[in-house]
Amino acid sequence: MPLNAHAAARLRAKKRSRSSTAAQDSSSTASAEIPRKLATSSTTSQPKAKRLRTAAPKDLGWKSITLPAELGFDDDGGLLELDEVEGVDVVYEDGRIAFKVRDDEGVAQPSSNSTKKGKGKATERDDDDEEEWQPVTDGPVEEEGDEPAFDDNEVLEFPPEEDADEPSTPSVPATTATPPSLDGPPEPEPAAKQEKKKKAKAKKDAAKAGKQVATEAVALPPTKPFDAASELPAWAHLHIANPLYRALAESGFSKPTEIQDRALKLNSPANAEEPHVSAFAAPHAERDVVGIAQTGSGKTLAYGLPILSHILSQAPTPTPRAASPSGSDFSDASDELPPTRLAALILCPTRELALQVRQALSTVAVRTLPLLPSSPETDKLAPEDPRRRQKGRLVQVVALTGGMSVDKQKRQLEKGVDIIVATPGRLWDLIGEASTHSDLLVREIKGIKFLVIDEADRMIENGHFAELDNIVRLTRRTPEQAANGYVDDFDASITSRSNVNQLPARPDMRTFVFSATMSKELQTNLKRKGGQRKFVPRAVEGDITSLDDLLDKLDFRDPDPEIIDLSPEHGLVETLKECKVECLQNEKDIHLYHFLVRYPARTIVFLASIDGIRRLHPLLELLKVNVIPLHSGMQQRQRLKALDKFKSSTDGVLLATDVAARGLDIPAVSHVVHYQLPRSADTYVHRSGRTARAGTAGLALQLVAPEEKKVQRMIMASLGRADDLPSLPADFSILDQLKRRIELAKQVDQAHHKLQKQTHDDKWLRETALAMEVDLDDDTYDSDGDAPRASSKKERSKLAYQNRALRQQLDDLLRKPLMVRGISAKYLTTRNKVGLVDQLVGGTSHNKIFGLDQSSALEDLARAPREKKKAQKKLADQRAADKVGSEAESDGSA
Numbered sequence: 001m002p003l004n005a006h007a008a009a010r011l012r013a014k015k016r017s018r019s020s021t022a023a024q025d026s027s028s029t030a031s032a033e034i035p036r037k038l039a040t041s042s043t044t045s046q047p048k049a050k051r052l053r054t055a056a057p058k059d060l061g062w063k064s065i066t067l068p069a070e071l072g073f074d075d076d077g078g079l080l081e082l083d084e085v086e087g088v089d090v091v092y093e094d095g096r097i098a099f100k101v102r103d104d105e106g107v108a109q110p111s112s113n114s115t116k117k118g119k120g121k122a123t124e125r126d127d128d129d130e131e132e133w134q135p136v137t138d139g140p141v142e143e144e145g146d147e148p149a150f151d152d153n154e155v156l157e158f159p160p161e162e163d164a165d166e167p168s169t170p171s172v173p174a175t176t177a178t179p180p181s182l183d184g185p186p187e188p189e190p191a192a193k194q195e196k197k198k199k200a201k202a203k204k205d206a207a208k209a210g211k212q213v214a215t216e217a218v219a220l221p222p223t224k225p226f227d228a229a230s231e232l233p234a235w236a237h238l239h240i241a242n243p244l245y246r247a248l249a250e251s252g253f254s255k256p257t258e259i260q261d262r263a264l265k266l267n268s269p270a271n272a273e274e275p276h277v278s279a280f281a282a283p284h285a286e287r288d289v290v291g292i293a294q295t296g297s298g299k300t301l302a303y304g305l306p307i308l309s310h311i312l313s314q315a316p317t318p319t320p321r322a323a324s325p326s327g328s329d330f331s332d333a334s335d336e337l338p339p340t341r342l343a344a345l346i347l348c349p350t351r352e353l354a355l356q357v358r359q360a361l362s363t364v365a366v367r368t369l370p371l372l373p374s375s376p377e378t379d380k381l382a383p384e385d386p387r388r389r390q391k392g393r394l395v396q397v398v399a400l401t402g403g404m405s406v407d408k409q410k411r412q413l414e415k416g417v418d419i420i421v422a423t424p425g426r427l428w429d430l431i432g433e434a435s436t437h438s439d440l441l442v443r444e445i446k447g448i449k450f451l452v453i454d455e456a457d458r459m460i461e462n463g464h465f466a467e468l469d470n471i472v473r474l475t476r477r478t479p480e481q482a483a484n485g486y487v488d489d490f491d492a493s494i495t496s497r498s499n500v501n502q503l504p505a506r507p508d509m510r511t512f513v514f515s516a517t518m519s520k521e522l523q524t525n526l527k528r529k530g531g532q533r534k535f536v537p538r539a540v541e542g543d544i545t546s547l548d549d550l551l552d553k554l555d556f557r558d559p560d561p562e563i564i565d566l567s568p569e570h571g572l573v574e575t576l577k578e579c580k581v582e583c584l585q586n587e588k589d590i591h592l593y594h595f596l597v598r599y600p601a602r603t604i605v606f607l608a609s610i611d612g613i614r615r616l617h618p619l620l621e622l623l624k625v626n627v628i629p630l631h632s633g634m635q636q637r638q639r640l641k642a643l644d645k646f647k648s649s650t651d652g653v654l655l656a657t658d659v660a661a662r663g664l665d666i667p668a669v670s671h672v673v674h675y676q677l678p679r680s681a682d683t684y685v686h687r688s689g690r691t692a693r694a695g696t697a698g699l700a701l702q703l704v705a706p707e708e709k710k711v712q713r714m715i716m717a718s719l720g721r722a723d724d725l726p727s728l729p730a731d732f733s734i735l736d737q738l739k740r741r742i743e744l745a746k747q748v749d750q751a752h753h754k755l756q757k758q759t760h761d762d763k764w765l766r767e768t769a770l771a772m773e774v775d776l777d778d779d780t781y782d783s784d785g786d787a788p789r790a791s792s793k794k795e796r797s798k799l800a801y802q803n804r805a806l807r808q809q810l811d812d813l814l815r816k817p818l819m820v821r822g823i824s825a826k827y828l829t830t831r832n833k834v835g836l837v838d839q840l841v842g843g844t845s846h847n848k849i850f851g852l853d854q855s856s857a858l859e860d861l862a863r864a865p866r867e868k869k870k871a872q873k874k875l876a877d878q879r880a881a882d883k884v885g886s887e888a889e890s891d892g893s894a
């Protein structure tokens with residue numbers, strides 16, 4: 001087996017101790033990879049401190065040499081007698097190995113060139129060369145977020161409504177502003193700044209291009225219907241409006257997910273022929289749906305596509321205000337009122353989810369329009385920019401959530417919308433205003449064709465009972481409408497005009513209730529009630545406090561709503577792997593930090609409280625983890641920015657409360673960590689479902705303290721499982737090193753808070769003294785009790801000094817590499833038959849932990865049982881050998 005000699009320059013190689021237990025190849029010769037120049041050099045001169053540059057290992061010009069065993073290698077694999085080499089320093093920067101090459105040594109190419117010119121090509125550099133050499137970074141390259149950023153609920157400005165009913169024409173939609181991106185602030189790196197500038201320029205160019213495009217008329221042939229049968233055969237059997245096929249193809253959704261297939265089949269006109277449908281008393285053939293399907297299975301489009309399909313197949317309705325003969329006046333008789341435009345109301349439990357649903361539906365809506373032919377101007381625009389599209393019917397989707405400007409939302413409503421995605425709180429605020437706006441909104445809601453309750457079970461938990469109740473009442477039929485004598489207890493005083501209150505709700509409204517979790521008991525109840533529900537829904541007294549209550553309050557027009565239950569047996573997605581780490585409560589920080597360092601990837605860490613996030617966030621930040629907090633104590637804008645930032649970083653760590661547990665569809669989340677276990681199995685399912693979405697693999701890790709064992713067993717039991725989760729393996733020598741870092745980071749944090757508090761107290765005292773015209777001697781202070789006191793200058797500077805010193809210590813510690821036990825920082829040799837240089841040169845070395853190969857948590861988890869078996873066998877062999885030895889000894893002594 002080839003052994004790798006170390007590349008450490010300036011190190012006089014001495015015989016390594018034989019203490020290493022790893023058995024090594026002891027063949028008489030061994031080949032080693034040594035930087036070309038280093039292998040031949042024997043000078044001992046120190047590289048000059050100036051003009052050192054970082055070189056990538058692969059650019060160092062390694063060459064294989066054959067070393068006779070007597071020259072260099074003992075049977076430990078240790079390196080003997082290789083003399084000092086020069087020109088390359090092995091240094092440890094930010095916890096990583098880095099090779100520093102002196103310019104005048106010219107050992108290797110500057111990285112930027114050498115990667116282009118090929119491995120190992122060394123060129124001499126002139127000392128007078130003033131050109132700056134760029135350091136090579138081996139770190140992961142930051143990728144652009146692959147999802148469009150949340151756009152602060154800006155409704156995309158689609159082509160003017162008047163044109164909506166016209167067939168596609170050659171002209172181009174009017175210029176509109178590009179939806180603003182909420183990109184998080186980039187790192188203050190010069191490269192990032194440049195990138196930002198570039199983006200800004202590109203955006204400007206795109207805006208310019210958009211204007212240009214808008215002013216030029218592009219002659220286009222009329223758009224042909226999309227040929228679903230040949231281009232999207234897996235969808236062709238489902239009856240949806242033709243432009244949607246184009247949108248699905250453009251989205252890369254080659255086939256429907258199971259829940260989509262099942263839900264859309266109920267949309268099919270073919271169903272009208274089926275006996276169970278003909279039994280449906282209402283004058284329509286479409287069904288109400290209660291859909292339960294695993295997380296990430298595409299439920300949004302399962303209800304979204306029937307809605308979009310319905311809208312696209314209807315003749316466009318003019319905006320209510322514009323069409324109303326008397327503007328906003330509702331004094332006319334109800335039958336003279338203009339038709340309503342709003343087709344669907346989608347209720348979501350959280351703001352983020354509502355914004356995400358809006359985004360998902362808007363994207364599909366835009367994609368129903370064909371792209372304009374490619375041109376230098378249009379190509380600069382984002383594909384979701386309506387200016388890239390041909391004119392046609394564009395569905396308007398608006399999100400009404402808290403934390404956003406009410407006025408803006410009203411303006412959007414005024415323009416006319418097809419779909420409202422709302423959280424109950426904000427929607428009810430808008431309705432309850434008792435203004436012309438709210439009357440209009442009530443009238444629109446009464447006319448909806450679809451009512452959707454997304455994440456239905458969470459909706460109940462969210463504390464919006466009253467609002468939800470009131471909104472749901474608007475969609476119920478009046479006694480006259482329902483042949484069952486249904487009593488609508490809608491409070492007439494909610495809106496300002498009684499004639500709006502008396503408007504009937506749409507008789508053929510469809511109701512969709514979706515969630516990833518719903519108790520079997522509830523489903524059974526629902527089924528059992530099907531017959532009764534036909535005409536007599538249960539009168540629910542008081543608030544809606546359970547999903548059962550909600551289902552009873554919903555006025556399903558379908559007496560037998562279709563229940564599609566695709567929930568997996570154990571509630572979790574098949575592509576999700578679970579594991580655990582059992583540790584004490586106060587060791588969770590170490591294990592979390594270990595996991596994040598060992599397996600850098602997009603990760604969501606769930607905590608039980610905002611306080612927990614406020615404690616952990618600064619700690620991990622001090623440890624240089626790319627950590628992003630998300631909780632309900634943050635302003636909406638901050639929350640959206642946090643999500644945006646998380647989406648655009650490949651190794652971001654989102655520290656979140658359960659506000660992020662449901663529905664959020666963030667691409668490529670590799671890991672979910674339950675820092676604290678949730679209190680219910682449903683929340684566990686939803687939290688874990690933020691990874692392993694749409695058929696991808698993912699891992700959920702539970703950090704379980706002894707006091708949580710009971711909760712854990714309960715969760716597992718309610719998912720129908722024993723606690724058989726595998727433990728994630730950890731290297732204890734690394735944990736020790738991480739523990740030191742964490743302890744120091746905690747001290748830094750405490751010192752920082754102490755200083756901050758003191759500064760704050762001092763400021764307050766000084767301001768108070770000034771206001772009271774009292775002299776406050778800086779060097780004297782009141783030291784009794786807990787009352788805030790002004791600190792002396794000496795005290796303050798001592799604190800500040802301590803603070804700085806601790807930070808410095810932490811920085812120094814973070815710069816030191818993490819080393820697996822048994823390897824040396826000085827000699828990059830071989831450990832457990834793994835060549836460390838091989839790892840570095842081959843790029844397989846772990847970025848932060850020296851001595852480990854890069855591997856994913858899933859790979860390590862899969863290997864864990866084999867490794868455990870091996871370790872057990874080794875231990876058993878060792879014990880057996882010890883036993884034989886001691887028996888032989890005792891025989892000998894006898």
Ligand SMILES: Nc1ncnc2c1ncn2[C@@H]1O[C@H](COP(=O)(O)OP(=O)(O)OP(=O)(O)O)[C@@H](O)[C@H]1O
Pocket residue numbers: 252253254255256257260293294295296297298299300301515516662663664665689690693694
């Ligand atoms: N037919 C399809 N083919 C491939 N991907 C799809 C398809 N339909 C939806 N997706 C993608 O799957 C992902 C998950 O979809 P969605 O958010 O609707 O899941 P969900 O079932 O609502 O999840 P949750 O229960 O967590 O809210 C999204 O990124 C979506 O774009």
